[in-house]
Structure formats: C-alpha cells, structure tokens
Amino acid sequence: MLLSWMLLQVAAVPAPQPELICRRVEVTGSIARKERVCRTKAEWRDADEWGNRRARAIVDESRGRMSDGL
Template structure:
C-alpha cells in the first residue's frame, strides 16, 4: 500500500511539473523573404525565402569568398 501511494505521488508530481518547452524559434524558424535583383535584368527581381541561419550562412560564405579573392590577388603583379 505504501509503495502504491509513493508511485502515485511521484506520478502526480511529474505531471504537475511543466516540461521546459523549447522555444518555437529554435525548432522551426519562420522564413525571411527578400527580393533580390536578377543578374542581367533591369527590372526582374526574384523572391528568396530562407531562415535567419541560412541568410547568415550565405552572408558569411560570400564574405569569405570575397576575402579569399582579395588575399589571393594581394601581392601578385598585374596580369598574372
């Protein structure tokens, strides 16, 4: 009888304790949409939707590629 009361009390305590919820932004970020100009067109723009993390990764990738081009060309004579 004491064992049953103990088990029931433990179950009630765990049921009453709220579970730490994962923030909605961490599990499924809402996409951020931007309109980007299409290369070679005067008026055409394309809508691109990505999460905040994907936009950040794309920006970092572009920055690192630009930095690599500058580092590669620094100190090299023109035309080589």
Template sequence: MYVASIILSALLQASNPQPVADKKEDPDAEMVCRRVDVTGSLARKERVCKTRGEWRRLADSGNAAARDIIDFSRSRPSGQ
C-alpha cells in the same frame, strides 16, 4: 441558446494561442523573404524565402570568398 453555447465553447478552445516564447526558441529558424534582382533584367525582381540561418550562412560564405580573393591577390608580386 444551446447551439450558441456549443459554438462559443468551440471558439474558446480553438483560440488558445501558444505562448510567444515557444515560437521564438530558435531565431535562425524564422523565415525571411527578400526581393533579389534577376540577372540579365533591369526591372525584374524575384522573391526568395530562406531562414535567417540560411541568409547568414550565404553572407558568411560570400564574405569568405571575397576575403580569399583579396588575400590571394596580396600574396603575389605585382605583374604576375
């Protein structure tokens, strides 16, 4: 009986979960994994894990680069 009470007390101490609010302080810090196509392969995909903030920054930089290309091509007269 004594051993069972020791085990029970150890389990109760170990099962004290942290509040959910503590884990969700920064939503950009959450890890997100995506499957990305491998260049040069028709079927191969690779798993890439980054934080939400890193994925957002990558998307924003890609959109900015595309916007710069469009703006540059619009500013030049056609045929040049």
C-alpha cells in the same frame, strides 16, 4: 492505456516550423529583375558569411596571397 494515449498525443503535435525571412534579390544578368527569396534566419546568416569569405578570398588572390580554398 492512458500513457500510450498521451504519447500518441505528444507525437501528433507537429514541430514548429522555422520562420522564413523573404528578401528581394537582384537576378544576375538582369538590370531590373528581382526575385523573392525566402530562407530561415540561419540560412541567410550562412549565405552572408559565405559571401564574405568568398569576397575576402578574391581580394587575397588579387594581392598574391593564398586563400583558404574557397
């Protein structure tokens, strides 16, 4: 009985939520408008890496090289 109570107590503890990092991001098509965007550290890292890969692909295409399909 004590074991089942202990298991219920452990299961009732919510998992810690990842910390959000918020940035003000320029809105495409607007001169001054910015939006607040909140993501986890991993999500920001993934977005930054995707942007870098996309920029590299654009440069490679402009030089006539094949990109990695982005």
